Structure formats: structure tokens, C-alpha cells
Amino acid sequence: MPTIDREAAPATAVAALPALVAALAGRRGLALALAVAPVGVALFFRDPDRRPEHGGFDADTVVSPADGKVMFAGPGQDGVAPEGEWQQVSIFLSAFDVHINRAPYGGRLREVTYRPGRWLAAYKHESAHRNERTDLVIEREVDGATRVVHFRQIVGLMARRVVTRVSVGDELATGQRIGLMKFGSRMDVFVPPEVDLLVRTGQRVVAGETVIARWPSSDVTA
Known part of the structure; x- marks a missing residue:
């Protein structure tokens, strides 16, 4: 699982609301389908490591x-x-x-x-x-x-x-x-x-x- 930037929290929470409402209403199938949205939003904020990290390049x-x-x-x-x-x-x-x-x-x-x-x-x-x-x-x-x-x-x-x-x-x-x-x-x-x-x-x-x-x-x- 890639690292997720902290900015993901509020956006992911908002995206998860429809799935939560559907789950509370007993619409399990719909809730599962809607759960794709917050996962997608969270992945938008993925923060992979890159190599070389913090340096390793010459001054040119x-x-x-x-x-x-x-x-x-x-x-x-x-x-x-x-x-x-x-x-x-x-x-x-x-x-x-x-x-x-x-x-x-x-x-x-x-x-x-x-x-x-x-x-x-x-x-x-x-x-x-x-x-x-x-x-x-x-x-x-x-x-x-x-x-x-x-x-x-x-x-x-x-x-x-x-x-x-x-x-x-x-x-x-x-x-x-x-x-x-x-x-x-x-x-x-x-x-x-x-x-x-x-x-x-x-x-x-x-x-x-x-x-x-x-x-x-x-x-x-x-």
C-alpha cells in the first residue's frame, strides 16, 4: 500500500459519506459499490518514494x-x-x-x-x-x-x-x-x-x- 498524504483525510471523508448513508439504510450492495469512491480519492493522494531521494544529483x-x-x-x-x-x-x-x-x-x-x-x-x-x-x-x-x-x-x-x-x-x-x-x-x-x-x-x-x-x-x- 503506498503512503497517502495527510491532505487526503478531509476529501476521503467526504467521498465516503454516500457509502456510509447507504450502509445505514441497509443497502449493502449499494454501499459496497459506493465505497470505490473514497478509495479512489485516497489513492489520488498517494506519495511514492522516488530514487534518489533528497539529493544525488549534480549541480547541473x-x-x-x-x-x-x-x-x-x-x-x-x-x-x-x-x-x-x-x-x-x-x-x-x-x-x-x-x-x-x-x-x-x-x-x-x-x-x-x-x-x-x-x-x-x-x-x-x-x-x-x-x-x-x-x-x-x-x-x-x-x-x-x-x-x-x-x-x-x-x-x-x-x-x-x-x-x-x-x-x-x-x-x-x-x-x-x-x-x-x-x-x-x-x-x-x-x-x-x-x-x-x-x-x-x-x-x-x-x-x-x-x-x-x-x-x-x-x-x-x-
Whole structure:
């Protein structure tokens, strides 16, 4: 049985109510059928271990912060990317994907900015700046230069809450858990233009394991 995140408790309890009502009414068959719902909801919050866990990547490696499918990989899109020049990887999470999010890059968390918003379908371009979201910025000193990775948790049509469990000043390891998004949603990662993107549109990625980008080698270990 996989580990279940604590955020599952209230949602699973609500999903279990119809089965409980049916059981109290003596409708055993219906209660058993309805019991599938809370099990499915609980499994949505599954939190599998990933290897390597909390580190093991070199300082040039950027990993996927989420399970899902790459829906864009290329130059930063207008209206989506932060101000400046960036490379962008956008990942769509369906309701069937693991929704635990992980740090794409190790370093000090410089910014955490929550923005309320709408719940447009996460695959739509405008969801990046109109939906509820949290922007996070990590910085790290490598060979006397400061590297910056910007990433964003974005809720979708089904997702109605973003959960961020890290704070400004935290030191994060590449692949470390940082929070989750409830139900179908989206993650965007932005890296500087000199970083090589290693994924393509349509590719499946795994949080904390799939390498999505890499800096030119610095020979520095994470």
C-alpha cells in the first residue's frame, strides 16, 4: 500500500459519506459499490518514494517537479514566462497522476508567492497567469555565479487548491518534496537560456527522477 498524504483525510471523508448513508439504510450492495469512491480519492493522494531521494544529483541537473505529460518545451512563452529570457517546460497532470510536487533544483528558496485566481483547464495557455498558483524561485551559487530556477504550481479545472509546504529561506535538495496540487493541474519550470532542455512535447515525466534540463557541466556535485 503506498503512503497517502495527510491532505487526503478531509476529501476521503467526504467521498465516503454516500457509502456510509447507504450502509445505514441497509443497502449493502449499494454501499459496497459506493465505497470505490473514497478509495479512489485516497489513492489520488498517494506519495511514492522516488530514487534518489533528497539529493544525488549534480549541480547541473534540473529534474521534473511533477508526474505528467510535457505539453510545452522551448523558449519562454509570452504571458506565461516571468519577465526576462527563459527556457520553459510545462507539465500537465491528469487526475490519475501522482500530485506530490518536488523541487526541480537544489538551492535556497528566494521567493514564494501565492496568487489567487480562477480554475481554467490547466492545458489552456491563459491558465498560467489567470488560475490560482504559487510561484517559487530557487537560487544557488555555482563557480561564483548565481543560478536561478523559477517554477510554478498551477491549479486546473478539477484542482481547487495548491498546497505549498516550503518557505522563503529554506534550503532545498533537488527532488525534495515541496507540496502538492489537488486533482488535475499543471507545473511550469523556467530556466535560463543557456540551459539545455532534455525533454520534448508529449513526453511522460516522473517527479524527482526525469532529468528535464541541464546546465553546461561545472564539475560541481550537489
